[in-house]
Amino acid sequence: MIDFELSEGVQNTQRMVHAVAEQMMRPIAREYDEREHEKPWDFLRTMWQVSHANPIGGSGDRRKDGPSERNLAMCVSIEELSWGDAGLYLSIPNAGLGGAAVAAAGTPEQKERFLARFSGDTPKWAAMAITEPGCGSDSSAIQTTAVRDGDHWVLNGTKIFCTSGLMAAEKSEGFVVVWATVDRSAGRAGIKAFVVEAGTAGMYVTKVENKLGIRASDTATLVFEDCRVPLANILGSPEVPKTSEGFKGVMATFDATRPIVAASAIGVGRAALDFVKETLSEHGITIRYGAPPHRLTALERDVMDMEAQLEAARLLTWRAAWMMDNGMRNNLEASMAKAKAGLAVTLITQKAVELLGPLGYSRQLLLEKWMRDAKINDIFEGTQQINQLIVARRILGYSSKELS
Numbered sequence: 001m002i003d004f005e006l007s008e009g010v011q012n013t014q015r016m017v018h019a020v021a022e023q024m025m026r027p028i029a030r031e032y033d034e035r036e037h038e039k040p041w042d043f044l045r046t047m048w049q050v051s052h053a054n055p056i057g058g059s060g061d062r063r064k065d066g067p068s069e070r071n072l073a074m075c076v077s078i079e080e081l082s083w084g085d086a087g088l089y090l091s092i093p094n095a096g097l098g099g100a101a102v103a104a105a106g107t108p109e110q111k112e113r114f115l116a117r118f119s120g121d122t123p124k125w126a127a128m129a130i131t132e133p134g135c136g137s138d139s140s141a142i143q144t145t146a147v148r149d150g151d152h153w154v155l156n157g158t159k160i161f162c163t164s165g166l167m168a169a170e171k172s173e174g175f176v177v178v179w180a181t182v183d184r185s186a187g188r189a190g191i192k193a194f195v196v197e198a199g200t201a202g203m204y205v206t207k208v209e210n211k212l213g214i215r216a217s218d219t220a221t222l223v224f225e226d227c228r229v230p231l232a233n234i235l236g237s238p239e240v241p242k243t244s245e246g247f248k249g250v251m252a253t254f255d256a257t258r259p260i261v262a263a264s265a266i267g268v269g270r271a272a273l274d275f276v277k278e279t280l281s282e283h284g285i286t287i288r289y290g291a292p293p294h295r296l297t298a299l300e301r302d303v304m305d306m307e308a309q310l311e312a313a314r315l316l317t318w319r320a321a322w323m324m325d326n327g328m329r330n331n332l333e334a335s336m337a338k339a340k341a342g343l344a345v346t347l348i349t350q351k352a353v354e355l356l357g358p359l360g361y362s363r364q365l366l367l368e369k370w371m372r373d374a375k376i377n378d379i380f381e382g383t384q385q386i387n388q389l390i391v392a393r394r395i396l397g398y399s400s401k402e403l404s
Helices: 008-034 041-053 070-084 086-091 096-105 108-115 165-170 184-190 245-251 253-282 298-325 331-355 357-361 367-378 384-396
Strands: 126-129 145-149 152-163 175-181 191-197 203-208 219-230
Touching (some): 008 070, 008 086, 070 253, 070 298, 086 367, 096 108, 096 191, 096 253, 126 152, 126 165, 145 175, 152 165, 152 175, 165 175, 165 203, 165 219, 175 184, 175 219, 184 191, 253 298, 253 367, 331 384
Parallel strands (some): 126 175
Antiparallel strands (some): 152 219, 175 191
């Protein structure tokens, strides 16, 4: 029988993280949305300590009689943290996207060397640098170069829109995973990922973006000028294969991170939907779930549609995470979850603002903030359009050259 219930361990994790979101994040959400480039250091230090005492996914890491539930517990936790505040969640010190890249494409030695450092008393961040001024969704068009020089790789190029790029590049023991080409003539096959450790000469933070949403997190521009990194810091083999299999290995990072982004979107959407339902209840308005469709009000239909959109996105996300936990390839499912969640949260938060009218549009409530925070989920980690393309290619059996 199909079972959509969470295990007791994951439910315990969910309750614990929700308490953090409600008690620590919601109270300062507006403050650090207004103070975009200031860091909530008390919160960050506390979260660093909490995450080591109770790692996300810890109590739900493994069923007694089955496989790991780490990815599912992670998605459930991220939903709760984003319900608290998406920007604050993205600012929490952790291995992040950079760590995901190391986990997906690194050697056992690299995983030990770079991921084991995320311990101790000092908060640390890792980031991933892909997007360039002339290269957005088409990662194969990367212009940043990596040239071997003796015992080092020398990187040159510019990366933009790097989430946590400031903290990862400047704080001790952090690192940035940089995508660069070792052979432009090889196309996708020449794209490799390199770990550039914080403070490395030749890596500069030149700009921190002013953003529409997720303002508590930093989004940075990084410039690499003759930036030298050890040969051992390339993820995977330095050899350029005849096919793009190496590039696919690096892209596998997104199979793990897209469900997490989807979970974050669900958290923001749920925050908006919960608030709307609570407000309606306070005004004596109930949703008649058992009423015939033709007797429902427009308001009731809207709320039910919002709930359906959110639940569909959540089930897709849980499936993608469950597949990873069970060692199954989830490329299609990860993109389906990301595409659905990005679309759903955009629709839900906009409708929530609309339903509460001028009050929903005002800064008196967090609704307008949630609408601003929502849209990024339709953009980063592969845009809505890119993920729909991936889904279409996988279902129809087309290559990127055949369907673009």
